[in-house]
Amino acid sequence: MLIATAGLPGAGKSSIAEGLGRQLGAPVVSVDPIEAAMWRAGVARSQPTGLAAYVVAEAVADGVLALGQTVIVDAVNAVEEARAQWRSLASRRGVPVVFIEVVCSDPAVHCRRLEGRSREIDGFYEPTWEVVERRQEEFAPWVDDRLVLDSVIDLSQNIATALGFLTAGS
Template sequence: MLIVMCGLQGTGKSTIAGQLARELSAPVLPVDPVEVALWAAGIDRDQPTGLAAFVVVGALAGTMLRLGQTVVVDAVNDAEVARQQWRDLAARHEVLLRFVEVVCSDPDLHRQRLDDRRDVGIAGDAEPTWESVEARREGFEGWDDERLVLDSVAPISDNVLRALAYVRGS
């Protein structure tokens, strides 16, 4: 199975992805740290490192799917082209695809989480500003794939249980 976590930065998507993956004994493939690693390797930021990170994670996910493993991908996935990559990958490997979108319905809490991430440097210097996160919100408008939408205002444990039920089809 290919599980694709989607949502704006700072919503709690990576936290839920990690706990979901632990429950499923599945690897998590996050896109943001791959992009930071590309920068650390000396690839200039004016290069399409975001796209390169998606391609790398897609290749790794394909390898794991070929081995029969369930994979959890962790990325914003606000662009249709990104979501199509995961649809195509699941079809190529003939595996079930589950999208899980994480939102934060409390804008003040969302902004605070984003600020807290920047304070501890979770993904290096790739941390976005509130304005850049808000600008990406429109990428989810009109998205009509079947997906589970989790609100990270709810307790993490509740969201993980909902996600488990969804991916298991129960």
């Protein structure tokens, strides 16, 4: 199965993806470290490295699916083109795709998380609250069925909810 997380930066996607990865024994392919690696390799930030990181993540996820394993993609997936990319990959591999959108219903908590987070991704600049607010305006409406998790709820409870959703859907 292909599990694709979605949500604004700092909403809690990576925590959900990592927790699910541990529980399922599934690799997590995260777009942000891929993009940061491109910058460290000398690709200019003025280049479309965000798009390129999604393409690289797709190639890595494709390789995992080819082995018959579940893979979790950790990415914002704000636009329909990104979501269509994961649907297409799942279709090509003949596996289900499950979207999990992670939101943070408390803007003050979300802002504090952004201000205090350091994921230690070499060369990656964490977005500001202003950037996140702009991204929220660009977030495309959903056409897919998805599980929505609110990260103000305890992480272990959200992981349990996601596992239940994944089990019910398979």
